[in-house]
Amino acid sequence: MTDIVAFQQRLEKAGYIAEPSLAATLLLFTELKRPLLLEGDAGVGKTEVAKALAQSFGAPLIRLQCYEGLDANAAVYEWNYQRQLLAIKIDEGEGRSSADKERHIFSESFLLKRPLLEAITQPQPPVLLIDEIDRADEEFEAYLLEVLSDFQISIPELGTIKASSIPYVVLTSNATRELSDALRRRCLYYYVDYPSLDKERRIIHTHLPQVGERLAGQVVAFMHALRGMDLRKKPGVSETLDWVAALLRVNVKKLDDDPALLMQTLVCLLKTREDRDAITPDVMQRLAANAQ
Amino acid sequence: MSARQAQAPPASQLDPLVERIMEFLALLRRQGFEVGVREGLDALRIAERCTLLERERLRWGLRSLLCGNADEWKRFDQLFDAYWLPQSRKTSQVQPAAVPKQGGLGTGGAGSGGDIAGADRAQTGDASDAAQEGTRGGASWQESTAQTDFRLLNDPREVRAIENLAERLARRMRRRIQRRQRLARYGRRIHLRRTIRASLRYGGTPIDLVYQRRVRVLPRLVMLLDVSRSMNLYSYFFLRFARGMLGAFDDAHAFIYHTRLIPVSEVLRERDADKVKEKLGVIALGWAGGTRIGESVQAFNQHYASRLLNSRSIVVIMSDGFDTGPATLLAEELRRVRRRARKIVWLNPLLGRAGYEPLAAGMQAALPLIDVFAPAHNLDTLAALEKQLVNL
CATH class of the missing domain: 3.40.50.300 (P-loop containing nucleotide triphosphate hydrolases)
Known part of the structure; x- marks a missing residue:
């Protein structure tokens, strides 16, 4: 181990x-x-x-x-046709044999890896x-x-x-x-499954060390509840990180502070119209209140 | 723990472990896992790296090695526990005292044979065994198999006729659809304008040929089969039909549901009919019970729809529409399916009966959302459907 x-x-x-x-x-x-x-x-x-x-x-x-x-x-791979054509044109006057020329234009230097x-x-x-x-x-x-x-x-x-x-x-x-x-x-x-609560919290801290312990905990619980809902597109880990960055940017210290502001930041998480409609302010407030 | 780990297991202890692992692999093979010689060798290499106390490590290693898809991934832990942790199994299920006490991987060496056999039998849920020796214990899954009437699945002559017909039908439908695709493939020509445009880069030599895209027309089939009690007479018929379709269509998926939704594509694709029976026995729990269509479709929407449904998916529901859940839920969930899928087909075995009206609440709620609502209680009615299905 x-x-x-x-x-x-x-x-x-x-x-x-x-x-x-x-x-x-x-x-x-x-x-x-x-x-x-x-x-x-x-x-x-x-x-x-x-x-x-x-x-x-x-x-x-x-x-x-x-x-x-x-x-x-x-x-x-692909042959670099332009260089090959160019090489053929340049070689035109020279007296090399055609087999030689062919070997030249199909050599490794004309190969695009x-x-x-x-x-x-x-x-x-x-x-x-x-x-x-x-x-x-x-x-x-x-x-x-x-x-x-x-x-x-x-x-x-x-x-x-x-x-x-x-x-x-x-x-x-x-x-x-x-x-x-x-x-x-x-x-x-x-x-690969969605991360556990603890793992996601550690991911947040690794990427955004300035996040407070409390907010990180709330965000993670919120995300888990959100993924448990019947959404068309479940938010992934990168969405979590985007959201936390957005929350930091607008100075949210804890999720239940300012519902209106929080609602606006949900654009980071909900990427289809149906999902946006499904998460009404009431639903969001309930999720935020439960995410302690 | 780390101090004990440091010691390598003595050679005499390793051999029974090798044996146990080979037996575990055999068990997985019977469960439909792809375990070849190479996997066997790699499994032993993994086991070599684990000391006897590192069962979790063995689990993680074998799981990654032997699973090939999410379905197997989810089943693996259960099988692993059942094989390597016989005691925990015993506490959760009714288990006869005949099975010797077993201490997991740690004591996996001596006297493990009898127990392995027990776990193995329980896992495979061999239906014919259960029928012959109904009193043998150690198999809660076996019991559910015995309760489930699989005789119909095994009644030789009739079944073969039905199976052949279903497969032939599926193949015929497939051929029609394929012909369309082939035409599209003939239409896969060089797109001249684009090719000339692309040749400008090379001074007018057409090196990059631009083709016209081939149009994919083969639909994806998603079948939801009702196997609740009210469907008892027809579920085997539909299962066989589904099996034929799975064999004939490259892109087909089947689920059964009663109170829960269970994916069965992998099981039904199994070529050996006996093995299909065997595996269905394992998932027969709750077979022929009540129906919750709404919840099952909801589960489908939650877990599978985003992956399986697109504009070329045809969802085929085979059910009589008797739902013990609320009809509004079914309507709501069907509406979701409809938004994502191309067409919804509902095959109702009762529709062919004289005097039947689709009055069940679930059926009533579903009707406005269905594109094709048709009877299907025997092969003739299915064959009559062919035209409708092909033109969807």
Whole structure:
């Protein structure tokens, strides 16, 4: 257990508060070198895990944001066509053989590395964050699986590039699409839930140390009650931090001070019209009064 | 604690632990977890790192290794406790005295065999076993299986006919929808104007080809199946139908509800019919009880709707509309579903009966919110629905 606690502290230094179970998983992740799949609602801090890992390892963070229609060009590599065309024009007068020319314009200096290629050609193992993998389509997922199992990428014109270092791969998913079993099997899995009262309070203190103990406690209790309500978009941790920053800005010392002012600050938390309608001043006051 | 941890477990103690872990993995495998050889090896590596007292550490490690989705994640702790903490199980459930006293992971070495078998049996809730040896203890889940009448699910000939028909129907519907998608794919051509525009960057050489986007037309199916007592005659029929649909549609999701809402897509996707039965046995608690449709739809809205519902989702509710909860709640929640989903289909098995009028309060409240309200008590009525469903 001592190593788990030590790892927790390392993460905390990097600005991330982790439960023991998450720390244990992350420790395992560094030992087994399997990719880690993080799932959970939007705003629970999945991306932050990768950032904190990179920082605590002192490793570079390479991020690949997935989106629908993401293809190999955007994820792996692309040739720098402009430079190639330019090089062809410059070479026109010279008497080099065409095979020579071809080798030249398809050499590594004309290759634009995209995140996946970049990640496996680092001298030091980086943290590769593949964000929102569920947004990419299945073909890309299958391709990714291949890269993650072999850690090599073949480029037809150039040959196969083997990994110089195996990156720490963190995938995140909002579960908008069911991921393939093959991918799930390759990965360690962790379900990131909304933080507990205590954890969220510590997060607030880490990011905004100037917050009073009382306000932090109230905010955290308020947030928990709010997430328990039937909202269309539940506020995440970053919303909490935004809100606390806003409360500090307008000098609110405790939540039950000034309902009208508090109501105005709720724009930080409620992001759809339905949710705004659901939290009437009465509801908010009740939540604030209960949040002691 | 830390002083004791520092000592590595002696080799003689480790071997039974390995055995116990392998047995635990076998239990998870029967529960539908994907546990391959690689996972087994990694699980042992995790166990090696844990001293005998670090049960939580073992839990966290194995949980991350062996779970693949949120559903498994939520089930894992229960299974882990049931296997590694037999005593706590015993206190919470009626348990025969025959099971030897067991001290969790700490004493996992000697004499654990009988207990493991007990926990294992209880977990898998094997229905046929329960039927043969109804008096065997150690299985509160088994009892619920026995109460639930799964004979219908197992009646061979009729069932096979129904299953085949349901699957064929689902496949036919799928084909129709797919054809549309294929047409769209043919329409996936180069967008000339954009391509020429993009070629300007390269001095007029069209290097970046711009394609026209393919239109996704396959709808997402979300099925809510009523398995309360009043639906007893039809729930198996609907379950089989749902199973066919899950197999035929890539993007389909099924839930059952009675007084609670339970996701069953994973269970129904299981290829082996016996295993489906087995797993349904585990979740059969409360099967064929009262209905709270409103609350169940509310639970759906709270936990799943944001993920599952979008403008191409079709929500299919299979229920007779007898609700023990307030009808206003059902109407309110259906309104929410409607706002997010494309269409709501309500299949009512009673509608086919002569002289039936949808007078149940729940049904009355729901009617104005439903796009397709149709009878479905046998395959003919379902087949008749095909056109309506395909054109949704």
